[in-house]
Amino acid sequence: MVIISINYAIAKCTGHSQFAPIATWVFNIAVLFANDWFSGYHYSALHPALKFMDDLSGLHPRWYINFNISMLRLIAFNMDYYWAYRRTGTQDRGADLNYKERTSTYHPTEMYNYWNYVAFVLYPPLYLAGPIMSFNDFLWQLRRPTHIPLRGVLNYLFRFVVCILTLEFVLHFMYVIAIKDRQAWQGDSAADIGFIGFWNLVIIWLKLLVPWRFFRLWALADGIDPPENMIRCVANNYSVFGFWRSWHRSYNLWIVRYIYVPLGGTQNVLFTTILIFTFVALWHDLSFKLLAWGWLISLFFIPELSARYLLPQSKYGDKWWYRHVCAIGAVGNMLMLVSANLVGFAVGTEGMSFMLSRMFSDWDGIRFIPILYETLYKTMADIHALDIKGDIVIPSSPGFEQAIARKSGTSVLRAGYVITPATVADIPPAIEFALSRLPPLEIAVKGGGCHSSTNSSTQGGLVIDLSKLKAVEVKDDKEWGKVVAVQGGCIWRDVYEKLKPLDLIVVGGNVSFVGVGGFTTGGGYSSLSAELGLAIDNLVEAEVVLADGSVVRCSEKQEPDLFWAIRGGGNQFGIVTEFVFKAHPARGPAITGTLVYPATDQQGQLAPAALDNVLKALHEFLPTQGTNSWLNLVFGRAPTSPYLPAVMIFPYIDGKDGTTALAEKALKPLLDAMPPYIPAQLETKATFYDVSRAPEVFLDHAPPRYAVGAASFGDLNDMIVREVFNEWVKYSDQEETRGTMVMFEFGKKGKIDSVAPTATAFPLREPHYYSVITARHGRHTNPEHDRSARDWVSSVCGIIKKHNQEKLCTPANFALGPEYESQEEVYGVNLTRLRKLKAKYDPKKVWRRGWIIEPEA
Ligand SMILES: Cc1cc2nc3c(=O)[nH]c(=O)nc-3n(C[C@H](O)[C@H](O)[C@H](O)COP(=O)(O)OP(=O)(O)OC[C@H]3O[C@@H](n4cnc5c(N)ncnc54)[C@H](O)[C@@H]3O)c2cc1C
Missing domain, CATH: 3.30.465.10 (Uridine Diphospho-n-acetylenolpyruvylglucosamine Reductase; domain 3)
Incomplete structure (x- = not known):
């Protein structure tokens, strides 16, 4: 507690001065040395009479061994406080944050207080061994608890038990540790010794994985989600960088935030790498042996660094040979890593020299070299197909449910892989990976994830989620x-x-x-x-x-x-x-808002006159409509009991002249013809951007499952509107369907229709209006209702299409899904040319979600 308090005092006294990081680091490294030097300090050193206190060693006598982990937290707190004080990082936007944002978004400085600090440093699940997290992340999770589903925790528990059982199984049935300890490899071939070494490494990996998983499981059960360690198996690492990043990952993230980036990151990779490994070695154990190991490991980075410099992925990543060059380099790296770890942790120098002598002593040994190389090469080339900077999530990964989530639950399918490219160069390997599986994986592409169909998802296939490509x-x-x-x-x-x-x-x-x-x-x-x-x-x-x-x-x-x-x-x-x-x-300022006309009389009975009045006013308004306005006629129910149906108008009228005068003038005929029953809730929004954010409050709280479909029509036809209204009143009368809405959009015909239907692949250029029908199952999250919601939307679209003399099509943005609309309806007059171009650009139908275009034979 004394050390912890002094560290806190350093943070608070140095505040945002440049001296703060230096004081923090000097103090913590000095403590590291002092702890080792004085073996955790003895009361007897203060006074011999206090020796009896040393005998009361408590539950955790060698506390100073674990202090290495605590020290990382002490530094994390001081540095996070220092950056918060200087406003370095991201400002809080009030939204839920992901892991990266939780670390880089600072808190108000008063939150960096003693009690939060002590809670962070002594948090029991992570106190002994980590995983290590930043103070910012820890505090965000206390302030805005992350949602960790019970199912996810149980899943993690199950996997943890499987890990322990696997370790037990390997220890019980494979005596490789005994063979290594007794050096009982006389008479074995080079391949035998290779496998003995390999399995020894796997056991070391599993041995470390078990405690880390245990402590993380404990934290997860408590509602804190720390970063995962060992995200990649030791046998599945071919890059020296990748190996270090995924082994003690939480420590690696700590190093990147608190050492690598402050020292200049990619500007001085070699210098920072040597410095980091010096620190890592000393941090592990203050011995020269480990220091030498740290420096040696730094040298291992040189071949990979040189290759990255000479053949950057950004330049050559899309070349066919790139993957193979990487695979050759990866095999070299792998052999280097395996040899170092075999000597250091598995069979030792004797085992290694015995293995080398066996490799070159007879024909079997010599044959072993090319076979080993060939096997590794094939595996590497395969793995390298997915060597990307972005994220890869599979069903057993912790963030899987979030990765397959969409704006509406109706759009979710359970993918086999979700890949989130960090750069465009990540996409070709992802496609190649999907296509090289047997059978090839279906690929889906996700942009904003808003379409209510499942077009951006895939069942068992591979999703390419573009959400990191945001420049x-x-x-x-x-x-x-x-x-x-x-x-x-x-x-x-x-x-x-x-x-x-x-x-x-x-x-x-x-x-x-x-x-x-x-x-x-x-x-x-x-x-x-x-x-x-x-x-x-x-x-x-x-x-x-x-x-x-x-x-x-x-x-x-x-x-x-x-x-x-x-x-x-x-x-x-x-x-x-x-x-x-x-x-x-x-543009702007613009007038937007809602004009509400209850569709019932005083007794709550449906009053068709209300709708008639609105239609009459609309008929008067539309011929005068300018290009500066867009009007929606909407059916929706009041949000509170008795949930009366209402007819609403949502106008968007742009001032255009820089004031609202023009907008007010445009809206006047509508207001004069029919004043709304509820005082008009109109607002002035300064820009189109502000207008676009207005529906968010309402839509962000929209029910999790909805179905959206649309149909277009040539002119405002009262008969259609009335028929749809009656259907909607009937359907939305239930608790679970109350959120259902119908929207008819009216924009001036002109600019859209001035382009020929064949000038772009978008076919709907004839003069038209749109109707958008949204069926919602408000209080239910039950997928079983998806079908009935979609069917209802489709049936209402059918009413409009039935009256639709022009036979207008329904383009992809507003269509329900490929089960409901045909290719002809979605692509209209352009389908024939699209089929020709499909044969040119995608003859094998790699893109086959949604309304699939058959390539012309
Ligand atoms: C609240 C709301 C309001 C809307 N308002 C309008 C509107 O005013 N006008 C309008 O036109 N539409 C509107 N839409 C419809 C919207 O345009 C479509 O749902 C559109 O598909 C959403 O795009 P997304 O990237 O979010 O969708 P996603 O669900 O991610 O993708 C939909 C489809 O587009 C494909 N896709 C996405 N990104 C790419 C890409 N970069 N390259 C190739 N294919 C890609 C996906 O593979 C999928 O097939 C609205 C939808 C909602 C939910």
Whole structure:
């Protein structure tokens, strides 16, 4: 407690001064040496009369051995406090944070108090051996507890028991430790000794895995989720970097945050690596032997570092030979690591020299070398197919449920792998990996995860989740003026946040959490479309990863066929990793809000007159509608008992002239014709960005499962609206379906329809309006109701389509799912050309989620 308190005092006294990190490190390293030197200190050293106190050694007499772990926490606290004081890191946005954010987001400085600090340092589950976590992470989990499902903890417990039993099994039936200890390998071949060494290593790995898993399990059961150690088996590591990253992973994360990054990170890799290993060796044990081991290990990094420097993945990662070069290097690394560990931890120098002599003494020994190399090479080439910087999650991984989650529970399928590329270069190996399995894995691509179908998910296949590809960059273009390059994993909020301070907008989603990827490849309607066209009409260039793993750029001039196909062809031609949109000067202020007209009379009986009045006002308003407005006619129920049905109008009217005067003028006829029963809840929003965030409060609390479908229609037809209204009133009368809504969208025809239906792959260019039907099972999370919800949405769409003389199609963004709409309905007049282009860009149908386009024979 004395050491802990002094460390705290150092943090508080040095505050944000540059001296703080130096004082912290000097103190902690000095304590490390002093602990060792004085063997944990003795009372008798203070006074011989106190010797009796030394005999009362307590539960944990050699406490100073574990102090090494505590020391990491002491440094973590001081450094996190220092950075919080200097506001270095991320500011709290009030949302739930993931592991990385929990570490880099600082707390208010008053939270770095003594009691939180002591709780962190002495937290029982992690006190003895870790896993190690940062103070910021620990405190975030106390302040905003992470949801750790009981099922996940039980699963972890089960796997832990299996690990112990595996260790027991190996120790019982494979006497490799006894053979090693007795050096009983006389007469064995080189291969035999190789296996003895290998299994010794596996046992060491398992031996360490068990306590780490135990302590983490304890923390998980207590509601704290620390980082996992040993995320990769020792036999599944081919990179020296990868080996260290995944072995004592939580320690590695600690080193990266508190040593590697502050010392300059990639700027001085070799220097920091040597320094880190010096620290690691001394931290483990203050002996020269380990120090020498640490320096030797640092040298092992040199071949890998050189290879990375000469053949960077960013430049050559998509070349066919890259994987094989990596595999050759990986075998070299592997042999180096295995030999070092065999000497250090398994068979020792005697075993190694015996093995070498056996390798070269007879034909069997000599044959062993190429066989070993060949076997390792094949394995490495296979593993390297998934050598990516991003994350790989499988069903048994801790974050699996989160990785397969979608905005609506109806879209979830249980994938075999979820890969989250950190860079575009991660995508080709992921595709290659999926296709090299037998049978090949189905690939699904997830952008913002908003579509209510299962198109971005796969049952047992591989999901490529683009959520880490989030860069947004504004550029000047000679031809287009200001353009915005948006990576394929962005949601619209990412784009608007970047553009807002620059007074720019793009044609994007009306709701900010909708993904750019699905939205744009499906056409992309916005309240701005009447004036500026669809999102695809503003797309000037894109980068696409094709089915064969090649990365190509396309525009009207470069690969025009591909550029045509991704503008409306959905997910059928490749993964769009970058969209370049034309930017426009910001619009606004705009008037938005809700006009509510109860659909019942004073006695609560349905009053058709209310709907009639609204329709009448709409008929008057629509001919005068300008390109600055977008209007939604919505059926929804009141949120409180008796949940009366209501007819609502959600207007979006842009001032355009920089004031709200124009918007107010545009809205006036509607208000005059029919004043709302409830005072109009209209607000002025400064920008389109603010408008797009408005529905979030409502939608973020939307029920977890919903089905969305749509149908388009040529003109406002009262008969259709009334029929749909009656169906909706009947259906939404139950507790679980009360959240069901119907929305008819009215935007001025003009800019969208001015483009020919065949100019892009998006076919719906005839004058039209949209209806969007959302069925919700409010209080139920039961997947068994998904089908009935979708069926109902489909039946209501059917009512509209039945009256639809123009036979308008339903493009991918608003369609329910491939079980409901045909390819003809989704791709319309463009299906024939799309089939030709499918044969060109994806003849083997690698992209086969959603409305699959059959390649032309
Ligand atoms: C609340 C809400 C409001 C909406 N408002 C509008 C609106 O105003 N206008 C409109 O047009 N639509 C709107 N939509 C529909 C929306 O555009 C679609 O659901 C769209 O598919 C969402 O894209 P996503 O990336 O979030 O979807 P996801 O579910 O991730 O993906 C949907 C499909 O797109 C594919 N995909 C995603 N990203 C990429 C990529 N980068 N490259 C290739 N394929 C990709 C997926 O493979 C999948 O097939 C809305 C949806 C919701 C839920």
